[in-house]
Amino acid sequence: MDFLRARTWAEALELKAERPEATPIQGGTDVMVEINLDRGRPAALLDLNTVGELAGWSREGEWIRVGAGVTYARLIDELGEVLPGLAQASRTVGSPQIRNRGTLAGNLGAASPAGDGHPPLLASGAVVEAESVRGVRLIPIARFYTGVKRNALAPDELIRAVRVPTAAGPQYFSKVGTRNAMVIAVCSFAIALHPENRRVGTGIGSAAPTPLRAVAAEAFLAGELDWTLGRAGGSALDPEVAARFAELVAGAAAPIDDVRGRAAYRSHALAVMARRTLGWAWHDYLRAGRGAR
Amino acid sequence: MRVNVTVNGRKTAADDVWEGESLLYVLRERLGLPGAKNACEQGECGSCTVYLDGTPVCACLVAAGQAEGREVVTVEGLASGDAQAAGEGGLHDVQRAFLAAGAVQCGFCTPGLIVQAHALVERAAGRVPDDAEIREALAGNLCRCTGYEKILDAVRLAAAQRATPTAPTPSP
Numbered sequence A: 001m002d003f004l005r006a007r008t009w010a011e012a013l014e015l016k017a018e019r020p021e022a023t024p025i026q027g028g029t030d031v032m033v034e035i036n037l038d039r040g041r042p043a044a045l046l047d048l049n050t051v052g053e054l055a056g057w058s059r060e061g062e063w064i065r066v067g068a069g070v071t072y073a074r075l076i077d078e079l080g081e082v083l084p085g086l087a088q089a090s091r092t093v094g095s096p097q098i099r100n101r102g103t104l105a106g107n108l109g110a111a112s113p114a115g116d117g118h119p120p121l122l123a124s125g126a127v128v129e130a131e132s133v134r135g136v137r138l139i140p141i142a143r144f145y146t147g148v149k150r151n152a153l154a155p156d157e158l159i160r161a162v163r164v165p166t167a168a169g170p171q172y173f174s175k176v177g178t179r180n181a182m183v184i185a186v187c188s189f190a191i192a193l194h195p196e197n198r199r200v201g202t203g204i205g206s207a208a209p210t211p212l213r214a215v216a217a218e219a220f221l222a223g224e225l226d227w228t229l230g231r232a233g234g235s236a237l238d239p240e241v242a243a244r245f246a247e248l249v250a251g252a253a254a255p256i257d258d259v260r261g262r263a264a265y266r267s268h269a270l271a272v273m274a275r276r277t278l279g280w281a282w283h284d285y286l287r288a289g290r291g292a293r
Numbered sequence B: 001m002r003v004n005v006t007v008n009g010r011k012t013a014a015d016d017v018w019e020g021e022s023l024l025y026v027l028r029e030r031l032g033l034p035g036a037k038n039a040c041e042q043g044e045c046g047s048c049t050v051y052l053d054g055t056p057v058c059a060c061l062v063a064a065g066q067a068e069g070r071e072v073v074t075v076e077g078l079a080s081g082d083a084q085a086a087g088e089g090g091l092h093d094v095q096r097a098f099l100a101a102g103a104v105q106c107g108f109c110t111p112g113l114i115v116q117a118h119a120l121v122e123r124a125a126g127r128v129p130d131d132a133e134i135r136e137a138l139a140g141n142l143c144r145c146t147g148y149e150k151i152l153d154a155v156r157l158a159a160a161q162r163a164t165p166t167a168p169t170p171s172p
């Protein structure tokens, strides 16, 4: 095995072009588990910790560009206000030690259907910034996941950053597991309301071969919600609308029975999470509307 | 390969390191520092917790080569001076609090918990964290023996002790 060290982003891209089989490593919280447990032995490790360009985030208009090296701990501390859904999901990842090392780009690289970063990225409509010596490619998040633990990166590409729209409305993330910490999701769900264009975003985790949006549920809800915050300060959520939304979310998934849960349980839990997170989000939407007047 | 790393304030180098090796293996097997424990090698138990550039991490998940040129502090580095020579007197306050509270049984989880508790007590900087905060901070450290209650006591004790000697005088 070789250990390749990149000092700059340009160097990292060159190394990846020369050695497309090399496994990039950031927090190592997925890569090192594989090596320690002898589940696979990469031909080479390409360490990105030393690439300074990846370590920060920046605001670019209505977007936040999260560098590939930004840890969950920093997402929580520094981006909780502007990317609330992602920060909520980050808080549920592993343990403090894991959050101190693990990164969103690592979550995308691993592309586990259970990764907690995926649902909020789907709900907010993020874009993955992939780069190689050939150039930059912007991959819409919904097209990034191509199969179980597979993603749309070419062999010579690396993730430079994830671009996430700043929240213009309420966002929530919810996850089912057996304890409050150190839990791989049995299933998870994220919702984002986009009042600026009266759209709804969703993301489902751990209930299909890939993370995915509940597209029909989004369209249904966007059409049913009474977005107008009129004199009465907007109207309460219609329970029938919430129930139908929940049903459509559960219907979008393709869960299986496995050690963490049964398919039927996952469908049920998804519907519950969809209804609850919608309730919280709508409550916030109305409250913010009232506060604005 | 060779890995140059500062451990507990001393610059040191490990030779013949395999490229897929973890920092934990380097510390224990190559640098003679068995404080950080190896229990799961998959980030689940926290018994290998060390500081990497001031941040607590699982040493089993850091590739040895990633520690190149960086600073590591292990549980051995928390005690002041030569702990063995000084006896219990050389121990850090957090270590003493664990002894006083009876938070150590078999002791396997202890080094990782000491480092993680140390980080919490330092961050609290004289405030005694509430239960929820302590539980959250220690959520990545498993203990099979104590049932955790005495560990919580130890953290509260260490935090309170840190508060007392340097208690800031209230500003006017």
Ligand SMILES: Cc1cc2nc3c(=O)[nH]c(=O)nc-3n(C[C@H](O)[C@H](O)[C@H](O)COP(=O)(O)OP(=O)(O)OC[C@H]3O[C@@H](n4cnc5c(N)ncnc54)[C@H](O)[C@@H]3O)c2cc1C
Pocket (backbone or CB within 6 Å): A023, A024, A025, A026, A027, A028, A029, A030, A031, A032, A033, A048, A068, A092, A093, A094, A095, A098, A101, A102, A103, A104, A105, A106, A107, A108, A109, A110, A114, A115, A116, A117, A153, A157, A158, A159, A160, A182, A183, A184, A185, B042, B043, B044
């Ligand atoms: C104890 C434990 C608990 C965990 N709990 C959770 C949890 O609750 N939720 C969750 O979602 N995950 C969890 N994980 C999994 C893991 O922490 C996350 O997937 C994390 O986001 C991985 O980030 P990393 O930086 O450590 O990735 P690494 O391990 O460094 O890399 C992961 C993958 O991404 C690739 N990669 C890394 N960086 C790049 C890049 N810039 N470009 C292209 N590819 C790249 C790597 O080659 C590898 O395939 C847990 C892991 C452990 C050990």
Ligand code: FES
Pocket (backbone or CB within 6 Å): B037, B038, B039, B040, B041, B042, B043, B044, B045, B046, B047, B048, B049, B058, B059, B060, B061
């Ligand atoms: S040995 Fe590293 S977390 Fe268990």
Ligand code: FES
Pocket (backbone or CB within 6 Å): B103, B104, B105, B106, B107, B108, B109, B110, B142, B143, B144, B145, B146
């Ligand atoms: S004291 Fe034995 S594992 Fe904690």
